[in-house]
Amino acid sequence: MALENDRGVLDLELPGVRASVPTARRAIERVALDAGAEPDDIALAVSEAVANAVLHAFEPGTRGTIRVTARRKAGILNVCVADDGRGMTPKAHSSGLGVGLGLITRLARDASIRSSAQGTVVSMRFEIPAAA
Amino acid sequence: MSANSDIPGVEVRIEERNGLALVIARGEIDLATVDELALAVDPTRHQSSRGVIADLRSVSFMDSSGLAVIMRAAAALDGRFSVVLKPGSAVERLFSITGVLDGMLTFSDPDEAESVMREIERAP
Numbered sequence: 001m002a003l004e005n006d007r008g009v010l011d012l013e014l015p016g017v018r019a020s021v022p023t024a025r026r027a028i029e030r031v032a033l034d035a036g037a038e039p040d041d042i043a044l045a046v047s048e049a050v051a052n053a054v055l056h057a058f059e060p061g062t063r064g065t066i067r068v069t070a071r072r073k074a075g076i077l078n079v080c081v082a083d084d085g086r087g088m089t090p091k092a093h094s095s096g097l098g099v100g101l102g103l104i105t106r107l108a109r110d111a112s113i114r115s116s117a118q119g120t121v122v123s124m125r126f127e128i129p130a131a132a
Numbered sequence: 133m134s135a136n137s138d139i140p141g142v143e144v145r146i147e148e149r150n151g152l153a154l155v156i157a158r159g160e161i162d163l164a165t166v167d168e169l170a171l172a173v174d175p176t177r178h179q180s181s182r183g184v185i186a187d188l189r190s191v192s193f194m195d196s197s198g199l200a201v202i203m204r205a206a207a208a209l210d211g212r213f214s215v216v217l218k219p220g221s222a223v224e225r226l227f228s229i230t231g232v233l234d235g236m237l238t239f240s241d242p243d244e245a246e247s248v249m250r251e252i253e254r255a256p
Contacts, residue, residue: 018164022141025162025193040222047195051163099196099230106229 016064049081057085161198175208183212
C-alpha cells in the first residue's frame with residue numbers, strides 16, 4: 001500500500017474487502033481537508049464507489065485490488081476509484097448498487113464510469129472552493 | 133502507516149421502551165459495519181414488539197448500505213418503524229438527497245417519535 005497526501009495527492013491500493021471502505025474514506029477525508037475541499041460529500045462518494053467495487057467487482061473466492069487516487073488541479077479535486085475485477089455486472093437482486101451510483105452523480109460536480117472485463121473505473125471531480 | 137488504526141466502527145444497542153424497541157446506533161455505518169445495524173433492526177426479531185425507533189443521532193457517517201437496511205426495515209414493519217435524526221447532520225443529508233426523508237417517519241427526538249407511534253397505534 002502506498003499513501004501520499006502531503007499536497008492533496010493520494011495513491012492508495014487496498015484489498016477488495018469490506019474493511020477497505022472506511023480505510024479509503026479516512027484517506028480521502030484527509031486529502032479533501034488538506035486541499036480545502038468539503039470533505040463530507042467526497043468521503044460519501046468514495047465510500048459508495050469502494051463499496052460498489054467490494055460488492056460487485058470480484059468473483060466469489062477471488063482477491064481483487066481497489067486503487068483510490070486523488071489529484072488536485074486548478075480548483076478541482078479529481079478522485080478515481082479503480083478495481084481490477086470483472087466489470088459491472090447487473091444483478092436482479094443487487095443490494096443498493098443503483099442508489100450508490102446515483103449518490104455519486106449527485107455529490108460530485110461530475111462523474112463517469114468506465115467498465116470492461118479488466119475492471120471498473122469511477123472518476124469523480126469535486127470543486128475546491130476558493131479561499132476566503 | 134497503519135491505515136486501519138483510526139477506524140472507529142459502530143456500536144448498536146437495543147432498549148425496551150414501553151413495548152417499543154429503541155435501537156440506538158453510534159459511530160460510522162458503511163459496508164464494513166452495517167451488519168450490526170441490520171441485526172438490530174431485523175424485522176423478524178421485532179415481530180412481537182409494538183414498533184421500532186432507530187435513533188441515528190449519534191451516527192456520524194452513513195452510506196447507502198445503512199440506508200438500504202433502514203429502508204428494508206421500514207417497509208417490513210409498515211407503520212411501526214421510525215427514525216430519529218440529528219437536524220443538519222450528515223445522516224439527515226443522506227436521507228434528504230436520496231429522497232428517503234419524505235417517505236419515512238422521521239423525528240429529531242425519540243420522545244416525539246414514541247408519542248406519534250402510539251397515536252398511530254391507537255388510530256382506528
